[in-house]
Amino acid sequence: MGSRVQAYVDLTKPKIVFLLDFTALMAFLVATRGINLLSLAAVLVAGTLASGGAGALNCYLDRDIDQSMGRTSQRPIPKGEISPIKALIFGLALVALGVGTSSLLLSLWASLFIFLGAAIYVGFYTKWLKRRTTLNIVLGGSAGSCAPLAGWAAATGNVGVIAPWLMALLVFVWTPSHFWSLALRASKDYAKAGIPMLPVVVGDKKAAQYIALNTFLLVPSSLIFVPLGTFGIIYLAIAGLLGLGMIIVDLKLAFNPTKAQAWTAFKFSSPYLAIVFLAMVLDYWVPLH
Secondary structure (H helix, E strand, O other): OHHHHHHHHHHOOHHHHHHHHHHHHHHHHHHOOOOOHHHHHHHHHHHHHHHHHHHHHHHHHOHHHHHHOOOOOOOOOOOOOOOHHHHHHHHHHHHHHHHHHHHHHOOHHHHHHHHHHHHHHHHHHHHHHOOOOOOHHHHHOHHHHHHHHHHHHHHHOOOOOHHHHHHHHHHHHHHHHHHHHHHHHOHHHHHHHOOOOHHHHHOHHHHHHHHHHHHHHHHHHHHOOOOOOOOOHHHHHHHHHHHHHHHHHHHHHHHOOOHHHHHHHHHHHHHHHHHHHHHHHHHHHOOOO
């Protein structure tokens, strides 16, 4: 029973769910000082259910290529732990529960972004983009952008100011640098599966250059909050140091596009987004006199 439960948990891609929930939580905490615990709990529960369901549906739709790729061959469906039809029903049920929960307890805007996050990831990215174009992860990154928008809308009831949209932009611009590094490391897997990830189409060297170029867009996107007056010195210090680290790591990758360096870049970018969003909350809640 324990292994079966673990298989269903793995199907939801919990690491991705955690990061999405974290960005939603940080956006919620920045949006207002008057924290409504019911709304906070609701957006985390609804977001977890919908994101987890989307992950399960991704595993269902990608079950053929997951079987052929070393990185994904140990997922529950290829391993035979969960049948495709059970994964499909499980994923649909989680998304329905997530959207239903948000519809009952949160604003229309929050419900919309929770639904859009799941719909973009499953329908737009997995079903339509992933096997067709090198822009798959670029455009598909808009799914993750919905998390901070949902968190902000859960706290305030709307997204009528610029801050949550800049948070969404930050997630959007971060995604290619993060995922292309992983794709570069696993380029042979993607080539074998016939998936046109950037390193497969343009080669490792060119892909590494695109990663560095994207990071030069990412860092200004993270710092734009400061001149706009949204955040101050605490955020600037943390986001600035992390951004410098991202630039150094990805420049090293551009000049030395090896699998090992790609893995280093991926592992550095993994906590980057979470720490930058945490810096937002620290800057907002820690007074400097």
